[in-house]
Amino acid sequence: MRVLITGAAGMIGRKLTTRLAKDGALRGRRIAALDLHDIVAPKTPVAAGISTTIHTGDLAAPGAADALLRTRPDIVFHLAGVVSGEAEANFDLGYRVNLDGTRALFDAIRVAAYNPRVVFTSSIAVFGAPFPPVIPDDFHATPLTSYGTQKLVGEALLADYSRRGFFDGIGIRLPTICVRPGKPNKAASGFFSGIIREPLNGVEAMLPVPRSVVHTHASPRSAVGFLIRAAEIDGATVGPRRNITMPGVGVSVAEQIEALGRVAGVKAVALIREAPDEAVWAIVKNWPTRFEARRARELGFEAETSFDAIIHAHIEDELGE
Amino acid sequence: MRVLITGAAGMIGRKLTTRLAKDGALRGRRIAALDLHDIVAPKTPVAAGISTTIHTGDLAAPGAADALLRTRPDIVFHLAGVVSGEAEANFDLGYRVNLDGTRALFDAIRVAAYNPRVVFTSSIAVFGAPFPPVIPDDFHATPLTSYGTQKLVGEALLADYSRRGFFDGIGIRLPTICVRPGKPNKAASGFFSGIIREPLNGVEAMLPVPRSVVHTHASPRSAVGFLIRAAEIDGATVGPRRNITMPGVGVSVAEQIEALGRVAGVKAVALIREAPDEAVWAIVKNWPTRFEARRARELGFEAETSFDAIIHAHIEDELGE
Numbered sequence: 311m312r313v314l315i316t317g318a319a320g321m322i323g324r325k326l327t328t329r330l331a332k333d334g335a336l337r338g339r340r341i342a343a344l345d346l347h348d349i350v351a352p353k354t355p356v357a358a359g360i361s362t363t364i365h366t367g368d369l370a371a372p373g374a375a376d377a378l379l380r381t382r383p384d385i386v387f388h389l390a391g392v393v394s395g396e397a398e399a400n401f402d403l404g405y406r407v408n409l410d411g412t413r414a415l416f417d418a419i420r421v422a423a424y425n426p427r428v429v430f431t432s433s434i435a436v437f438g439a440p441f442p443p444v445i446p447d448d449f450h451a452t453p454l455t456s457y458g459t460q461k462l463v464g465e466a467l468l469a470d471y472s473r474r475g476f477f478d479g480i481g482i483r484l485p486t487i488c489v490r491p492g493k494p495n496k497a498a499s500g501f502f503s504g505i506i507r508e509p510l511n512g513v514e515a516m517l518p519v520p521r522s523v524v525h526t527h528a529s530p531r532s533a534v535g536f537l538i539r540a541a542e543i544d545g546a547t548v549g550p551r552r553n554i555t556m557p558g559v560g561v562s563v564a565e566q567i568e569a570l571g572r573v574a575g576v577k578a579v580a581l582i583r584e585a586p587d588e589a590v591w592a593i594v595k596n597w598p599t600r601f602e603a604r605r606a607r608e609l610g611f612e613a614e615t616s617f618d619a620i621i622h623a624h625i626e627d628e629l630g631e
Numbered sequence: 632m633r634v635l636i637t638g639a640a641g642m643i644g645r646k647l648t649t650r651l652a653k654d655g656a657l658r659g660r661r662i663a664a665l666d667l668h669d670i671v672a673p674k675t676p677v678a679a680g681i682s683t684t685i686h687t688g689d690l691a692a693p694g695a696a697d698a699l700l701r702t703r704p705d706i707v708f709h710l711a712g713v714v715s716g717e718a719e720a721n722f723d724l725g726y727r728v729n730l731d732g733t734r735a736l737f738d739a740i741r742v743a744a745y746n747p748r749v750v751f752t753s754s755i756a757v758f759g760a761p762f763p764p765v766i767p768d769d770f771h772a773t774p775l776t777s778y779g780t781q782k783l784v785g786e787a788l789l790a791d792y793s794r795r796g797f798f799d800g801i802g803i804r805l806p807t808i809c810v811r812p813g814k815p816n817k818a819a820s821g822f823f824s825g826i827i828r829e830p831l832n833g834v835e836a837m838l839p840v841p842r843s844v845v846h847t848h849a850s851p852r853s854a855v856g857f858l859i860r861a862a863e864i865d866g867a868t869v870g871p872r873r874n875i876t877m878p879g880v881g882v883s884v885a886e887q888i889e890a891l892g893r894v895a896g897v898k899a900v901a902l903i904r905e906a907p908d909e910a911v912w913a914i915v916k917n918w919p920t921r922f923e924a925r926r927a928r929e930l931g932f933e934a935e936t937s938f939d940a941i942i943h944a945h946i947e948d949e950l951g952e
Contacts, residue, residue, distance in 0.1 A: 401795070438871065448771045452790065452872045459791035463784050469773065470780040474722070550759065551773045 311336060312343040312381055316369060316415065317389030319348035321490065322431070325534050326387060331357035336385060337427075337542050345383055348390065369411035375418035385541050386428045386477075388415055394435060395497055397457035408460035416467050420476035428479040429540040430468050432461045432553055434526070436483060439596040446602045447555060454596060465553040472545075472552050480540040481553035482611075485601065488527035489624035498593040502527065505563070506570055506621055509578035510629065518587030521564040524599040528558040528613045529623040539611050548609065557613040559620060560600035569617040573625070632657060633664040633702055637690060637736065638710030640669035642811065643752070646855050647708060652678035657706060658748075658863050666704055669711065690732035696739035706862050707749045707798075709736055715756060716818055718778035729781035737788050741797035749800040750861040751789050753782045753874055755847070757804060760917040767923045768876060775917060786874040793866075793873050801861040802874035803932075806922065809848040810945035819914040823848065826884070827891055827942055830899035831950065839908030840884065845920040847879035848887075849934045850944040860932050869930065878934040880941060881921035890938040894946070 313330060317323045327346060334341055334357065346352040347365040354362045363381075367374050369390060390411060391397075397404025412430070419428060435458035436451040453459045461483075468479040490503040501518055502525060508515035528536070536556050548554075561569075571579045603611075614620045634651060638644045648667060655662055655678065667673040668686040675683045684702075688695050690711060711732060712718075718725025733751070740749060756779035757772040774780045782804075789800040811824040822839055823846060829836035849857070857877050869875075882890075892900045924932075935941045 450769045450771045453787070454794065454871055456791050456795070459787050462787045466774070466780050466783045466787070470777050473775065474777070550775060 311339045311341055311384040312345065313341055313385045313387070314345040314347065314378060314381075314383035315352075315387045315389060316347045316378075317391060318346035318352035319350050320389060321492070322487070322530065322533050322537075323348065323352065323389050325530050326389070326537055327352065327355050329534050329538065331355035331360060334359065336538070339384075343381070345378065345381060347378055368407075370406050370414050375411075375414040376421065378415070379418045379422045382422060382424055382426070384426055386415070386419065386426055387537060387541070388412065388428060388430045391431075391460075392457075393497065394433075394455055394457040397460060398455055401456060404456050404460060408457065409463050412460075412464040413467060416471050416477070420471060423476075425475060426477055427541055427545070428468065428477045429537055430464055430479060430481040431537070432465050432481045432483045433458065434483050434485055434555065434598055434601070436462045436465065437598050439598075441598050444600045444602050445555070445598050447605045469550065469552045473550055478545040479552050480543060480545070480548065482536050482540050483553065483555045484533055484536070485526040485528050485556055485558035487530055487533050488620060489529065489628075491530070491624070491628045498590050501590070502563075502566070505566065505582050506624065509570060509581040510574055510621075510625065512581070514581050514583055516585040517563065517582050518585055518590040519563065519594050520591075521567065522562055523594060524560060524562045525597065526558040526560045526599070526601055527617065527620055528556065529620045529627075531623045531627055532558075532613045536611050539609075543609060554606050554609065554611070555601050555603050556611055557603035557606050558601065559614050559617050561617045566617055569621055573618055573621045632660045632662055632705040633666065634662055634706045634708070635666040635668065635699065635702075635704035636673075636708045636710060637668045637699075638712060639667035639673035640671050641710060642813070643808070643851065643854050643858075644669065644673065644710050646851055647710070647858055648673065648676050650855050650859065652676035652681060655680065657859070660705075664702070666699065666702060668699060689728075691727050691735050696735040697742065699736070700739045700743045703743060703745055703747070705747055707736070707740065707747055708858060708862070709733065709749060709751045712752075712781075713778075714818065715754075715776055715778040718781060719776055722777060725777050725781060729778065730784050733781075733785040734788060737792050737798070741792060744797075746796060747798055748862055748866070749789065749798045750858055751785055751800060751802045752858070753786050753802045753804045754779065755804050755806050755876065755919055755922070757783045757786065758919050760919075762919050765921045765923050766876070766919050768926045790871065790873045794871055799866040800873050801864060801866070801869065803857050803861050804874065804876045805854055805857070806847040806849050806877055806879035808851055808854050809941060810850065810949075812851070812945070812949045819911050822911070823884075823887070826887065826903050827945065830891060830902040831895055831942075831946065833902070835902050835904055837906040838884065838903050839906055839911040840915050841912075842885040842888065843883055844915060845881060845883045846918065847881045847920070847922055848938065848941055849877065849879040850941045850948075852944045852948055853879075853934045857932050860930075864930060872926075875927050875930065875932070876922050876924050877932055878924040878927050879922065880935050880938050882938045887938050890942055894939055894942045
């Protein structure tokens with residue numbers, strides 16, 4: 311089978327590519343070819359027997375998506391998108407990449423008329439405050455960012471195109487991915503990873519919000535697991551509601567820090583400095599805290615069950631034990 | 632002030648135009664000019680002191696929406712759209728008119744950069760079965776038609792463009808409008824009006840579904856009232872959730888018929904013939920029954936409080952008493 315990944319150069323895209331190259335199979339079939347697309351060239355994975363083609367460019371450009379679909383990939387992972395902060399700062403770029411790019415890809419698949427599985431990464435950014443203490447699966451999507459709006463539009467198109475039989479789509483709403491590997495970034499959510507990642511490296515980390523903040527996390531490894539599950543699930547068991555809130559570990563920052571202490575000791579915890587930041591707090595206080603995610607669990611999507619497990623996944627996957 | 636109405640040649644558009652011409656004012660200001668747009672030329676209302684300009688064409692055509700915005704209307708009523716059945720039968724037309732047309736209009740307002748009030752008619756078609764017995768205001772939108780999908784996208788854009796300050800938008804989700812004047816049409820919902828309208832005219836009407844079917848209705852007069860209220864409401868009281876499910880009268884078909892009996896007597900009721908139609912039933916059985924619509928009521932949107940009142944409104948407005 312042939313697999314297309316858009317956004318293949320991003321953090322999740324790279325990890326998905328590595329996982330597919332390692333597994334060598336999906337839905338019980340051997341992966342013969344990988345098409346990797348991004349705005350910059352993704353790295354080619356080393357994998358015997360998998361023919362990899364690298365594509366670069368802007369999905370929203372005329373003809374670009376149609377060209378990508380020429381090889382009729384059996385599974386399309388649509389991960390491409392500009393992130394929340396960028397979509398908010400640059401209105402035109404966000405709508406072009408996240409809305410027009412997604413619609414162009416979906417329309418190219420529609421026109422190709424062969425009904426592949428499409429897996430779309432949506433986000434809990436489709437939700438907007440105020441929230442109940444635990445967000446149920448049937449809670450309305452009222453995004454408070456352009457990014458969340460663009461993801462919601464992608465979800466709506468995915469469901470309609472699936473209903474019409476143009477493709478067999480599954481949208482997965484990812485929680486915050488933690489622990490993100492690599493350098494600190496300027497995302498408002500960056501500290502959730504930073505307060506774990508930096509101390510594990512013996513480096514100080516800043517905590518800009520109160521320890522009482524509750525948030526839901528899943529590891530990069532779980533995110534890849536969600537994508538694989540979304541590719542493999544029987545569409546008939548999903549029904550017409552194709553966009554599913556993923557599970558995760560809902561914990562307070564204090565509980566994150568307690569888990570760090572259990573895994574890495576008091577010296578690691580001592581590297582966390584309180585550094586209240588009103589700008590970050592103004593954003594974070596409007597974020598959802600916990601999700602029911604009952605449907606996702608019933609459909610076989612699995613996240614970690616403790617924040618300790620999230621830290622262990624980071625150590626195993628990034629720090630080579 | 633200047634008022635633009637798209638879809639001005641449609642049933643609601645005509646009634647809104649007539650109401651505005653009669654009132655001569657909106658938001659406490661005199662209406663100096665009306666811009667009426669539709670794919671076919673709307674009728675010019677007779678109103679002293681209001682300068683009316685007729686515009687025809689396809690809102691999604693390049694430059695069309697920008698041209699409409701040149702006069703900087705203070706209030707934009709965006710009613711234009713192809714109906715549910717047409718959007719389902721003709722994929723390209725539905726997406727072009729309902730999604731691209733709406734986005735073109737919203738973008739033209741964004742580019743004009745003067746922050747007018749925009750009133751957008753959405754629909755309860757944004758909801759898709761299964762439903763709770765009463766749909767709360769925070770129930771998720773999972774449309775089961777392309778029309779509902781396109782309305783949902785319009786809602787999402789409206790909320791984001793309002794949040795960014797491009798305009799001050801209010802989306803109103805209309806329930807089924809009943810009693811629709813005029814000839815029977817082929818809409819699956821047509822019988823809800825037909826079983827009242829035809830007997831009042833001494834004509835037989837077919838009932839294709841069981842009398843136990845419960846559905847929510849508002850009169851055309853109420854629909855116009857919703858639009859006026861949406862134009863006049865203080866946006867600050869609405870907050871970021873700009874799309875509001877309108878109230879209505881939730882009744883069973885049996886209760887509709889009882890109301891007809893009270894208003895027009897047993898002779899009218901005797902003109903209703905049971906004519907079960909599996910195709911209509913297959914559609915109608917997935918429709919929502921009742922809505923909480925608490926927010927709308929709190930924000931001053933008023934519907935009839937009985938189906939008798941809906942029938943009286945029809946008699947007064949269409950049958951000249």
